Amino acid sequence: MRLAFILSEIGSGLRRNVSMVVSVILVTFVSLTFVGAAGMLQMQINQMKGYWYDKVQVAVFLCSDGSTAASCAGGPVTPEQQDSLNTLLESPAVGQYINDFAFESREEAYDHFKNQFSNSPIVDSVTPDQLPASFRINMKDPEKYQIISETFSSQAGVETVIDQRQLLERLFSVMNGASLVAVSIAGVMIVCAILLIATTIRLSAFSRRRETGIMRLVGASKTVIQLPFILEGVIAAVIGAALASATLWAVARFFLGDFMAQQYPDTAFISAGQTLILAPALLLLGACLAGISSLLTLRRYLRV
Amino acid sequence: MIRFENVTKVYDQTARPALDAVNLEIDRGEFAFLVGASGSGKSTFLRLVLKEDRASSGAVYVAGQNVAKISSWRVPRLRRGIGVVFQDFRLLPQKNVFANVAFAMQVIGRSRSVIRDTVPEVLKTVGLEGKEHRMPHELSGGEQQRVAIARAVVNRPGILLADEPTGNLDPTTSMGIMGILDKINQNGTTVVMATHDDDIVNEMRKRVVELKNGVVIRDEAKALYTSMIPVVGQSRRLKDASGRETPDEAPGESGAQR
Incomplete structure (x- = not known):
């Protein structure tokens, strides 16, 4: 019963705030894509090291x-x-x-x-x-x-x-540089995402202050009052992370797998399957980002 | 059921306290009116009982527990034992009557079948049977307040706090609401009602606790609203206004009538 109630609260919260939720999804999507791109570059470097260092x-x-x-x-x-x-x-x-x-x-x-x-x-x-x-x-x-x-x-x-190793090292240092750039962009975007999630949660809490006020009065627990808000942020962020994972997979599958592999047949590119290792990490990262930022926001704006 | 021991509440260090060394005990099953001008400390009293605020000094006991000793995660349990009704009803406009009352049960995790059984029963107690599917804006003020009362008592709290529940209602409707509160009180619930409504207090003849500037200046059983001479023939609004305009009147006036 309580679960069904929390779910319906989440649903109504998401519906009321569609535009903000969409922006949270997009920002987490972009930021986590950059995180994932950095991860992919590192995987590619390792792959090439393993492949070339023997040779x-x-x-x-x-x-x-x-x-x-x-x-x-x-x-x-x-x-x-x-x-x-x-x-x-x-x-x-x-x-x-x-x-x-x-x-x-x-x-x-x-x-x-x-x-x-x-x-x-x-x-x-x-x-x-x-x-x-x-x-x-x-x-x-x-x-x-x-x-x-x-x-x-x-x-x-x-x-x-x-x-020959020195030639490779030069290539790797370029790739490391690129992944560093990706991580820096990701860092800025993640700050964006955290602030946006905080704002969204705040708006959501404000638009439902009547409900939460009544919930407080009739003795709803902190969990029942706050969980819908936290999960709203987490769901939006997880959707963003899923989109990011799908994008990385598509890049590995179609860009690296089809196009690049044809251009550079003797280079070992990472496979599309390997990028799926990144997906759980991205999902977890997205969920944590949203969870932590909404917890901190609620502590200030939704006293129980 | 509710005991205040030397309770002082200071919001602003420079101003006078909202409650000043209040000692008061309200027993289980009692019906008490809390009267006094705006700013006399009635709302602060109710907030302290709910642990919405903390007393600056002294101890507040609710159902035998010192509320200052209740940890924040157990405050919901305290509030489940207290129903609250307000002047402005505070219903959820998108939910119908049934859903508004059911909401109070849903959020504390009652099962669907219990809700289905309990809500109509409570709506019957407040005289709203057959109106389960009306929306709040389709109801009169008195009916909305009945919904609010139903929501406050649906979880069977031991205490019902009412903060000027008849403040927005006409005299006839107000008496109807009082009848419901009286019935709830007869069923064993302690009722504390803050009000300006002298007609009601005079009609009910219950215990009256009068506050002035944060101090209890009168505590009488089966009492009248106040020492003030009832203004016959004037509209309720004028009387209310005059009540608000006279907070500076000498305390001796009420004291003399005691």
Whole structure:
């Protein structure tokens, strides 16, 4: 009985305040979408880290015909130089830092290139002799890159030593920056949402002061008087959070899953299913926001 | 049932207290009028009984409990034992008669079947049978006040507080309302009624407690409204107005008649 009564009170409260309720829904929707976007970016970074960190290598590029670096003044790498590099890699001094290494000839490099850029017209304008041969080294500890770099840069026939991880780190720092921006926008929007929920609850309490006055007099408990107001805010916020979750899912499904995956076939994007992990967190966050802000408001405007 | 021990209520430190060291006891089943000019402390008295306000000093006992010792989450329980009626009825305009009375039961969690049984019974007590589905604006003032009384007593409180319940009603209708309050009192409910209405007080011959500037200046059983000479032939409104205009009259006047 009491539950049915509280539900009917909530219904009438929502109906009386439709425009405010809609604005609460929209503000929580937008703010939680930004929160979720930040979450998605972090998930994407983790995904890419997991995917790439196993694969990233330190590449020791060898001098080729077109090399302009000072270390390549002696022309393209000779087989002797290549042998000595091979020996150096196998030596215990260097070997203790690396898992394994492989030689990538110009033809292999060309094949990889063709695979990687199969969608792009650039493939047609590249020939094997434009690409340098290289040693690909898998590090035991990627942090020890500096040692390899120092050892090999000075060797004859080496054009340059590149740590692919550093390229990734740069990408990740851009993505981290983007998620930070999303979180800041979300922060501002959440403040908006809290204030708006507080105002809505206040209006709602004011428009029903007759009812609440009578409820007080006949001895309704604090719960029965306040719960409808709190739940009104919570319901609006939860609807907003549900919309935000649906939006994130749609972004992952259609933008990342269909469009981006086609554009960048060798990048691992998060799946639509993974974004659903965010949904309960967003719903909980929305409910807490509304609950706390309406509790604080009611303490001031609806004394029992 | 209600006991005030040396109760003082100060709203504003600089002004005189609204109630000044009031000692008063109203027994179970009693019917008491609280009379006095506006600002004499009648409403403050009722607010203290309901624990809407806290006494500045002294103790208020309601049904044996010191209300100052009731924690805030148990205040609703206190109020369930007290029905309240106001001058302005305070009905919910969107609800019909039945729903207005049922509201008081719904909010304290009574079951639907109990409500269905109790509400018509109470409406019959106040003489509103057959009008369950009327809206408040379709009722006369007296009928609206009957609805309000039904709502106040539907949960069977031990105490009924009435704050000028006949203030907006004509004399005949007022007597009807008094008949209902008397009936409720006969059924064992303690009734405390604050009023300006001398005709009613004189007619009922119940206990009269007169307040002036926050002090009890008269407490008599089976008493008349006041020492004031009834103004025969003048309209009630004029009498009310004269009552309000004379708060500065010497307390000796009432004292002399005592």
